[in-house]
Amino acid sequence: MTSIIKLHCLSGAGDESPPCYILQIDEFRFLLDCGWDEKFNMDFIEELKRHLNNIDAVLLSHSDPLHLGALPYAVGQLGLSCPIYATLPVYKMGQMFMYDLYQSHRNVSDFDLFTLDDVDTAFDRITQLKYNQSVDMKGKGLGLKITPVPAGHLLGGTIWRIAAPGEEDIVYAPDFNHKKERHLNGCEIEKIMRPSLLLLGAMNADYVQPRRRLRDEKLMTTILTTLRGGGSVLVCTDTAGRVLELAHMLDQLWRNKDSGLVAYSLLLLSNVSYNVVEFAKSQIEWMSDKLTRAFEGARSNPFALRHLHLCHSVAEVTRTPGPKVVLASFPDLETGFARDLFLLWASHPQNSIVLTARTSPGTLARDLLEKGSDRTIELTVRKRIRLEGAELEEFMQQQRNKAKEIVKEETDGGISSDSESDGELEMWVLTGKHDIPVRAENRAGGCFKSNKRHHAMYPCHEERSRADDYGEVIRPEDYRLAEVVDAEGEIRDVPPAAPQRIEPEEVMTEIPSKCISSVRQVSIRANIQYIELEGRCDGESLLRVLAHAKPHALVALRAKNDALAALRKHCESEGIEKVYTPNKGDIIDATTESHIYQVKLTDSVLCGLQWRSAGDAELAWLAAIVAPPRQREEQNKKTQTVDEMVSLAKHGLSAEFNAGALECCSGTVAIRRLENGRVALEGVLSEEYYKVRELLYDQFAIV
Incomplete structure (x- = not known):
């Protein structure tokens, strides 16, 4: 069985931009990596938005921002909700990458592309896999199987092998290293042998690496x-x-x-x-x-x-x-x-x-x-x-105003609450600084809406000890972290505030600060x-691995012109005929066989098929004429019109097709099909009219 295979290069084609591709196998679409560059370029994000609702699964190959940097934004801001697959180290270390990236930007700017909650939400959706653990896709992906294979580039780095229906295997290898290192084994070349399609990161095809x-x-x-x-x-x-x-x-x-x-x-x-x-x-x-x-x-x-x-x-x-x-x-x-x-x-x-x-x-x-x-x-x-001086005072005043508004809203909510007892209206009010509801002695008139807010009862104010068990006075400032502000006045680490007795309106969640920029x-x-320590294959090793893998077709990713030239020359010598070199935004049709099409069958057609068992599968024979949608629609209209004429003739009513309508009963009744697909009956009220209408009702279901 042959599948229709297409690759849409959102990013990472023809240049060194981050890898992000949509691989379509029949009706199922994989998002291969979701990287973002150091400048957070939004160009390919706009293109990703258009296809986001059609993505059925995400495969992550490595844990660095180059391969998954845009994942928190896609999940938290764009609403990506499909299953995500990665190995355990990619899950763990990927979180560390994104935490560090977010905090590094927050230390110097008002970064708002994504939040730490977006990072957590994105990584909570990841299904963690082990190496060589195969997972079968469901739904539209029935028959597809994904398997992570060691890549040797980063801890938990993955080469994805995707088994399509039939004997077609697709290997996605954006970055890998076949050489053993101090803390990693090399990739397993035998696991990527003879694929039908190899999606290869070819950036280093012409790179000469020192030993x-x-x-x-x-x-x-x-x-x-x-x-x-x-x-x-x-x-x-x-x-x-x-x-x-x-x-x-x-x-x-x-x-x-x-x-x-x-x-x-x-x-x-x-x-x-x-x-x-x-x-x-x-x-x-x-x-x-x-x-x-x-x-x-x-x-x-x-x-x-x-x-x-x-x-x-x-x-x-x-x-x-x-x-x-x-x-x-x-x-x-x-x-x-x-x-x-x-x-x-x-x-x-x-x-x-x-x-x-x-x-x-x-x-x-x-x-x-x-x-x-x-x-x-x-x-x-x-x-x-x-913040210092007037700016700090202005910020503090804003915080006080916000606190007062919150207290006012809570107080108004408490006053407006009421309860009914023995048919009488009673009002509960808050008195003093306590949260215990107190019944007013003098009942106020009027009707109060009931909100279901429950206030805390029995307030407990913890009295902090001024001295420890041995009588030494506790000074909170002795326990503060010294690195709140570095030598240049930059805030790096914000420790929890020392416990102090302050008024509620003066409580702050973070140190008041602002971001400044200068040249x-x-x-x-x-x-x-x-000193090159990237952990990727160099040009010689990349071409040698390609010669051992012997793919039927090759797609060169993240490669510039010089690297592509070296790769094409090597593929010619190895007999690899199909070599695709897409640019950003290109869609490659990598289907193995030619002249094959996808045909969608309606439920009514499927229900009428006679299935026969053939081993583990079931087969049915269907003879039909395949036509483009418009031509097929016109054919259906003509067929239905002929059926209607035959039905009327059987009941002694002559009919002929004239000016887009079916006229009968000497032209006194006409049956016309409207643009929205409905059927309209027009004519003079007579016995023939009602007879024609009854015949129509027998043929169509009234909804």
Whole structure:
């Protein structure tokens, strides 16, 4: 059986934009990834809105914003409600990515594209799968089966194998790595052999990657040279993906006493650094065989990182003395703590900035990668600062007014409540500052509407102890976190307010602040180094994997012209005839067979078929004429008109077709079909008229 297969490239085709595709198999539509770029481009979101209600399932391949960044927006703001499938690490680490991304933007701007509630709602919809666990689709997707296969790029990263009805398999591999790393196994090439259609991320088809040993040596040399020269090293990495490989590698180096690194500090800086490391400790079974055997044998967790200190604000890094190495998010340097440290350290020549990924064009990291250092650039610096003076007083007055309005509404609601007892109207009022309803002695006249609001009874005001059990006076300010505001006055972490006795109208849920923006000239004098640690196949390996997979047809995704040229040349040598190179917005018809069509049968036709068992299936024979909708509609009208003429002739009533109407009884009665499909009977009231009407009623059901 052959399926109709189409791929709509919403994003991630012909350039390096994030992957987002709609794969249609017959009537079932998969959304393959839902990535978003660093600038939150809304162009493809507008296109996604048009197809959102037709999507039947979402398949997520990796946990970073490049592959699922737009998912909270699609679920929380656009109303995406179909099932979502991903592996357990993609579910866990994806949340950490989106939490860190949201908080990083909220730290410096009034970010409102999505909220933390949208993130939670989106990830609560995810069905968590294990590797090689097959899931059968239901409803319109009956006969389809999805299977996640290890990709080797990020923890829990997935290559999706979609089994279509018949013998057609579709493999979606946007990013993968066949080489083993310290904390991950490589992808399983044998699981993606001989697909009918391979959707391949071909961005690296022409990329020449240095060997891992040379890259590790370059990183070690940069770190040692910088630290011994009295500078610090900023390693720009992600939140919960490639940072695990870096953290594990550097912690092992710090454990080696001969390296001379024990005297320096190793820090991990992000809004969720603690959670990321804790989740990594609980997901060892998803990592490399070497780490799994070490954990099962010695029961030592490889992510119990003894030399890695976890930080959640720039102030903590600033307070750490001496030269240091900081792993900070995000690699694009557009936002997050990595950008904050870059602004602080870029002007000092003894420092080093290590870029670990080629981010999207137009980002600060890409600009540094292409143009290098020893220059002055103009950057927009955004930050959140506390309100002071008149602005603070105005904000406080607004809060008091809001509190008074709330109290007034509650008071009005309490006064307007009433209860009836023994046929008399009674009014309940609130007196004093208590919440206990008190019956008024003097009953007020008039009629009061009853609202069903229930007020709290028996108020309990907790008396806080001024001293502990040993008599020492408790001072709440001694227990406040010191990193509320960093050295530049920027708010990073907002701890819970110390317990104080304040009036209800003065209660605030957050520290009053505002966002400001300024343009700053940044002199780049630090050492800029690009050390590729993306964990993707290079060009040579990608083409070799393609030769082993031997797909019948290939779709090249996220590839520019040079990469596409190298890929086409290789496919010609390997005998792969069908190679599609779409651009953004293109729709590819990748159906294997030609001249096949989809025909929808009505329920009445299906009920009239005679089914016969054939093994596990049932077959029926149907002989019909297939015509376009308009032609078929005209054919139905003509057939029904002939039937009506035959029916009238049987009852002795002559009829002829004239000017779009069926005339009978010497032209005194006419049967006309209206544009809305209804039938109208026109003519002179007579015995023939009623006889024709009775015949019509016998043929049509009156609703």
